Amino acid sequence: MGTHPRGDARILDSRLPQKTLGQWIAENQDSLGPKVKEAFQGRLPFLFKVLSVDTALSIQAHPDKALAEKLHRQAPQHYPDANHKPEMAIALTPFQGLCGFRPVEEILTFLAKVPEFLFLIGDDAAAQLRQSLGQGPRVVGAALQSCFSRLMRSEKAAVARQLSLLVGRLSQQGAAGSLEDACGELLLQLHRQYPGDVGCFAIYFLNPLTLQPGEAMFLEANVPHAYLRGDCVECMACSDNTVRAGLTPKFLDVPTLCAMLSYTPGPGRDRLFAPTQSAQDPCLALFDPPVPDFTVMKVEVPGSVEEYQLLALDSASILLVVQGMATASTPSAPEVIPLRKGSVLFISARESVSLRLAAEGLLLFRACCLL
Template identity: 60%
Template sequence: MPSRDSCPSCSRCSRSTPPCLSRRTPTRSWQRNSTPSSLSTIPTPTTSPKWPSPSPPSRACVASGLWRRLSPSFRVRMEDVPELRALIGEVAAEQLERSGSDDPRGVSAALRVCFTRLMKSEKKFFVDQLNMLVRRISQEVAEGKDTSGSNGDLLLRLHSQYPGDIGCFTIYFLNLVRLEPGEAMFLGANEPHAYLHGDCVEIMACSDNTVRAGLTPKFIDVLTLCEMLNYTPAPSSSKIFPAAQSQLDPNVYLYDPPVPDFTIMRIEVPASIKLYLISAMDSASILLVIQGTAVGTSTAAASEMSLHRGSVLFISANESISLHLSSPDGMLLFRACCLL
């Protein structure tokens, strides 16, 4: 697994639930995640899945605190996890081992076979293999051995939350990514992911369902899942993209992913500024306050607006907001929008 660590969760998981593995499909939504552990594939949040549906949406996540997530990669170390090899079978395992980096189509095909065989495993068989894996890792931990090669710490944590869940094996197909505050990652449509821990601000394109892959008591549509996933392997570094400081406002940092659907702005207002203008845009936007307090005024609002940590404000197209800061430490805000 790559050195950076992180794992995506299903955006529909409640703040108190652990991770869930799934894949979402296209309803524009923007949210701040603070709990993670759910494995899912990338389309948007809804309460009830609907099939068939269009390709799932893309999404971008910006860490507002230390954040860990599982992102798409489909990298497997069979030698470290013989229990996974038993589930996949020798033929499929050897096919994956023979595929080389110079043959991306061959690698993708082999990964599809391996992942599909895992997800279609008979329940008693995969539960037995999972229990064997957990016992082995637990014993190695007790003996003080290094279990990083088999992602021992993460496996035991997820198994304690979802014992006997197929999602515990899917971590061997994903990158473990660690984002520092201010870093961002972009996940395209049909890419599985799971949030593990930490705070992030997330924005995603339109979607009307979620296809789950594990770490959940809810229904898993295995056939749809295995058919729709993107099996192209990639390093975690390819999912991470930097913020660009705005040339018009030095307090604004732009996270502009490679899709036209959405953009996130990080706005850092220093304590020295007591009056700050949120500029008007051609599109509507949503403002989220992470830190600081202020009173907002707008020609579109009938009265003053008191803003503090957790406040969410809808800003109409061509509307500007004046912030009268009252916080001694300045303000940290995120703005979700679409650059037209």
């Protein structure tokens, strides 16, 4: 849901001459709001998505603006725009992912317990990581980069051999009911989906994180991550730039990924991003990350409310209905608009929208740009 050239949203109202949202905004610039129009050169600055993940998505990160511009110049076929891509995922169901580097102590534990992992990293890089404990962040980051790069640059044959040994051992443990931890189960799951893929070993570097419905994680530039399973609402800057290095048949750019990552270890809970509850509206919570491109509002209206007035914003916004039914009315629409699960509504800046609810209540997410 947005205006990126690779996925410009279609307009369903056949009475309008424009067929896509991008075309309509280009001819109705005031719909963005004056601040957004000026700050983002007349373009909608965000993309809004719903992801339903069954098979794990790639080990990846997104570039900052400077790197995005460089990658777009060098390889536009792989990096189709010059924008950064910070993003936020808000869980709709229990949502599993990998996010950011684990604390070094956890990685060292896996190096001690998983000989196949140690084989690919190498004793020298593992020793460097062990010796970095208690040192400053620069020393720790350099040691972590050395280990991660060693893994991701391993020869395919060596990766396949070590994975085969590890999968065989874990499968035997599982059959005997002695599988030690959830990491073993996760590795077997990823190997079934991507047999022989080096990304399977990334679980020993990256934090596993399960978001419960309504919880969120924010991913700034250069943070390694992968989405594993579940449903979420995702909002991001208007970009399609992704640097991948595993768990995918798509283009891999291992040198760029290893060079760009933020090698800052820490617990997975540090990636949780809490909303701010509105003091004026008990139905409204704001997920407002530290980037200008987007904010997401969660609107949860109980069934006891018959009519609900959406805030008129100084920004264009996109409204998504996740649960419930309602009719929307606004001075700019000639008739009421029926809304149900899956309905998507573009709302111009400063536009007033009133919702009349059905009995079961309503759950909405609304992406906007609050400058």
